[in-house]
Amino acid sequence: MSLGAFNPTSELSENVRTRFYIDGVWRSPAGSERFDLISPMTEELTMSVPAGSEADMNAAITAARRAFDKSDWPHLPPSERARYMLRIAEELDKRTALLKRVWTAQVGAPQFFVELSTSMAAEQFRYYAGMAESYPFEEEREALQGRVNILREPVGVSALIIPWNTPLVLLTGKAAPAMLAGCTMVVKPSPETPLDALILAECVAAAGVPAGVFNVVPAGREVGNTLISDPRVDKVSFTGSTDAGRHIAKVCADRIARVSLELGGKSASILCDDADIDSWTQHVALLTMPFSGQICFSQTRVLVPESRHDQFLDAYVAKIESFKVGDPWDPEVLVGPVSIARQRERVLDYIALGRAEGAKVVIGGGKVPGFNRGYYVEPTIFDGVDNSMRIAREEIFGPVVSVISYRSDEEAIAIANDSDYGLSGSVFSADLERGKRIARHIRTGHIGVNTFAVDYTAPFGGYKKSGLGREAGPEGLAGFLETKSMFLPA
Numbered sequence: 001m002s003l004g005a006f007n008p009t010s011e012l013s014e015n016v017r018t019r020f021y022i023d024g025v026w027r028s029p030a031g032s033e034r035f036d037l038i039s040p041m042t043e044e045l046t047m048s049v050p051a052g053s054e055a056d057m058n059a060a061i062t063a064a065r066r067a068f069d070k071s072d073w074p075h076l077p078p079s080e081r082a083r084y085m086l087r088i089a090e091e092l093d094k095r096t097a098l099l100k101r102v103w104t105a106q107v108g109a110p111q112f113f114v115e116l117s118t119s120m121a122a123e124q125f126r127y128y129a130g131m132a133e134s135y136p137f138e139e140e141r142e143a144l145q146g147r148v149n150i151l152r153e154p155v156g157v158s159a160l161i162i163p164w165n166t167p168l169v170l171l172t173g174k175a176a177p178a179m180l181a182g183c184t185m186v187v188k189p190s191p192e193t194p195l196d197a198l199i200l201a202e203c204v205a206a207a208g209v210p211a212g213v214f215n216v217v218p219a220g221r222e223v224g225n226t227l228i229s230d231p232r233v234d235k236v237s238f239t240g241s242t243d244a245g246r247h248i249a250k251v252c253a254d255r256i257a258r259v260s261l262e263l264g265g266k267s268a269s270i271l272c273d274d275a276d277i278d279s280w281t282q283h284v285a286l287l288t289m290p291f292s293g294q295i296c297f298s299q300t301r302v303l304v305p306e307s308r309h310d311q312f313l314d315a316y317v318a319k320i321e322s323f324k325v326g327d328p329w330d331p332e333v334l335v336g337p338v339s340i341a342r343q344r345e346r347v348l349d350y351i352a353l354g355r356a357e358g359a360k361v362v363i364g365g366g367k368v369p370g371f372n373r374g375y376y377v378e379p380t381i382f383d384g385v386d387n388s389m390r391i392a393r394e395e396i397f398g399p400v401v402s403v404i405s406y407r408s409d410e411e412a413i414a415i416a417n418d419s420d421y422g423l424s425g426s427v428f429s430a431d432l433e434r435g436k437r438i439a440r441h442i443r444t445g446h447i448g449v450n451t452f453a454v455d456y457t458a459p460f461g462g463y464k465k466s467g468l469g470r471e472a473g474p475e476g477l478a479g480f481l482e483t484k485s486m487f488l489p490a
């Protein structure tokens, strides 16, 4: 029996369990298909939920389009929309304990990670609400031909497409700026994690947000395709895999729809030869294998100087071995299961591939002994990895890290940049200026020097195949705005 066994019938409302939120009301699904939510801890059915059909998605797009074109929502002063957003934040606060439980129940997120992140959902709504007065939605300039007002207007109906790993805060990181901007939206959570978006819909309803502004239809890829292809959708904001992002970008390109993409990563953490290994290992729980490595910013390549290779590797291995592995409901556990069966198979296949490529397993390398059920994979460190190996080039999305040796700062930079991806990274050195110099040469959208932070007030996103556009901070709001130059008589 799991420490925190989740009871959907007593913990979730009937609306969240059985309906979709479309046009300001809870609607029964048009079709009869369902998604099974399987516990990663027990491999048993937690619950089944209705799957959205084309008809449900169409109804949601129609509602969002009507609310954008016919209601006064996009024309309200931002401060009025901010009032709704502050109410949503209050409603989220009331449900924080539930949202934490839902996250672990659906995908096995460990408690330290859940504690660290869940409250961010309400904070993101407050943060963007706070921007209502300060953001330059309207600005007057002297142009060559007279006075011009620069208007920053909502981009329109937005499709928010969310992956399964951190479904709540990735959604609120899109929905909060979209609302402040004056957009209306259709949210498509992934089939593995439909509950967070539906609970957010309860908050939106309780806050009195006008009908059609926020709609939720959990659906798979096929119905997702309906959403991204529909000419009534002005913008697609996607977070997920690079393969799906490539497809979505092509579909959007065809109709010149606005698109932003937050995709995968293969980030490098560089330890300089003067690095204080203890200050690095303090960050390791979040840095190299957070949530069993199923986080886009995971630093899955650890670059160590050849001169201190053994010392650094021993310290890293000792740190990872000190992590409690097991049931993610246990607050002391740092590494739980991976989230879905196909993910476990994928991770185990990559571990086999790493061995076949000639890398050496230092710790881990298989299923966690003693667990007869659940998708538990051991934290695994490969040493002797060459950056040309597939385990160093492809995103594994599991608790698997490649240790790669280098001889000079220039070589470390070259290895870090020799990647299709460019999402995150870190550099640790006793000399801050040296660390900053290296960080400036790394082609990624997010990097830490002698620290590591993910902060919704600073822009986040990828270079290269890690994405297009930025979320978070004022840049995240800009992604939901169009710019208009309105000329006035001199």
Ligand code: NAD
Binding pocket: 161, 162, 163, 164, 165, 166, 170, 188, 189, 190, 191, 219, 220, 221, 223, 224, 225, 228, 239, 240, 241, 242, 244, 245, 247, 248, 262, 263, 264, 265, 295, 296, 395, 397, 423, 461, 462, 466, 467
């Ligand atoms: P995925 O690409 O399989 O799915 C993501 C979402 O997109 C799901 O809701 C899915 O149903 C939907 N989707 C997929 N194809 C679609 C289509 N053709 N039309 C409409 N919707 C479609 O990714 P996943 O396995 O759920 O998530 C893991 C990936 O997400 C990893 O690659 C990870 O790095 C990435 N990720 C990136 C960030 C970031 O901020 N850069 C954050 C978290 C996760």
